[in-house]
Amino acid sequence: MIRLTATVLCALLSVAAQSPAVRSPEKHADGSVTFRLRAPNAKQVTLAGEIAPTPLPMNKGEDGVWTLTTGRLEPDIYSYRFVVDGQSTPDPANPALKEGGSVLSSVLLLRGTRLNAWDLRVDVSHGTIHRHMYRSTVIGDLREFDVYTPPGYETSSVKYPVLFLLHGSGDGPVTWVNYGKANNILDNLIGDGKAKPMIVVMPNGHTLPSGETDRSKNTPNFAADLRDSIIPQVEKLYRTESGKSNRAIAGLSMGGGQSLFVGLTNLDKYDYVAGFSSAIPSAEQLPRAALKAPAKLLWIGIGKDDQLLLRNEEFEKSLKEQNIPHTWKVTEGSHNWRVWRRYLTEVLPLLFR
């Protein structure tokens, strides 16, 4: 173990003494935001993430603090990170982090004068999030799934329909709540009478066993884990309405592909299927010639700046060619959570009608 000398200690203390905490991010009244990072010896610092899809260079001050002030930003939730001489880092001055992801990012929440669909509201009741651990017989490990129950669930004896809500490849089962704010969106829509009260199950979509490198097995593994491990537990632990008219599946990116695969190959189990910015399953996994529509809803949304637009357009073309009823939305935006919160807000009111 390295020993600390008095000289080094004094150097450390003197550095600490010279480094008052910076304030970041600082929200201004005009809707602009200032980001700051102390990095006195860095040669280049940029701001990256959802806040800046193309990284933005920051400016170094004489005090060693790098700064960038944006123009007015739309009230929304943005992830961001700093890139310091090539090394990505979250904002050390901001305790709000995007959890469950593979890249460490900080979170900026901008509330406007008008409420957004995902804002936490005091005028509606709030559901509960439940975190379960289980042994997956398919993957062979201990893993997690999370469940949202609507306000009043614990004190009633009513049964509820179930939405399975799937995350993307860069995220985990907690991300739909902790960053996607799915619970707030549900609380608000249910509180306003715009969505039916429902149970929402958020499984872990990373289903390659340790050491398995064939990524094409991920979707079939997920389908098996959902069917054999998760659904039996959900039906045992929660008051769920049975039957396909009370089952929906939706997801984003990787989870969008999983939703389309599971939903469209199990039409006897799911009446509602939605894919957000989906990693469309290959024609081998989901043969296009055999496609049929779910009984109630097939919803596909993609941002016009999303790199998966072409694959979604091709898939939608095969739906049209076969006269399969579906909803097709090409919206503003790229492959990020700003889009996915809006898609969830649009789809929830369509379920279980």
Add this chain to the structure above:
Amino acid sequence: MIRLTATVLCALLSVAAQSPAVRSPEKHADGSVTFRLRAPNAKQVTLAGEIAPTPLPMNKGEDGVWTLTTGRLEPDIYSYRFVVDGQSTPDPANPALKEGGSVLSSVLLLRGTRLNAWDLRVDVSHGTIHRHMYRSTVIGDLREFDVYTPPGYETSSVKYPVLFLLHGSGDGPVTWVNYGKANNILDNLIGDGKAKPMIVVMPNGHTLPSGETDRSKNTPNFAADLRDSIIPQVEKLYRTESGKSNRAIAGLSMGGGQSLFVGLTNLDKYDYVAGFSSAIPSAEQLPRAALKAPAKLLWIGIGKDDQLLLRNEEFEKSLKEQNIPHTWKVTEGSHNWRVWRRYLTEVLPLLFR
């Protein structure tokens, strides 16, 4: 908004191309660990946190990556962070973060050949974590409390005793689970028959309303919020055994002080009271002359290197002087989670006996 020029973009891409991801932390077979951070232009980088209570200087390589390899470390859970030219930052190469805290720290989990009390085990059943939002009439905001229910809770009709488990001032209600691993400790002790199955309620101990600067109000506010907001909800939402013999309160640091205050001023409600490394309440808040013992357990633990040792010794002296039965433990360790996981493991088997 700052515009990105082609020159800047090329510079960024070239930096990114030159920066392969570093591996950190890297665990070695002999129990040592290597930490790495790319910071090519930094003048000084140190390793700090529970892993290095006195910050350790790291060494810069020609590739701009700073490195430190420890000696053999005890299998345990350690928080750590890097300090780069005076700026603290978590490890960008490590997705495991300490959540809910005021300082961003990374987490190193070292498992040994022997299981630790907090290790996730496949041979025991696992309880469920529930996250609730509520409007606090005392503090006036929307806030969270978390609840652990033991394995089998959802499928039985048994009633359970309740432990209220409180966090410290640098943490939040999620920290006892996400970093303290209280759920694993409970699953393991219950699975091994060493602790009684119980419900554990983890409230938010930060109870100063926005704008309130008088910190002495925090503990009485907490006591009021627990009594008026949290306990009524817990009794409505969960199958709890009633009566003081089925109520315990324990906490660490700030939460240790709150536990002693609430427990010792409500002997008609709590038979079990424990303080871990406690911020002992002042004699004004908790008059020493009026102290009486809880019916079953008063447990006080403190590390011999903890800065709160003297305050705990003084408090213990007044207990002894008044012949108040109590358990007094001065252990190895300082003011950190390595101590608190061990204290919880020691106290849980003593409850509800």
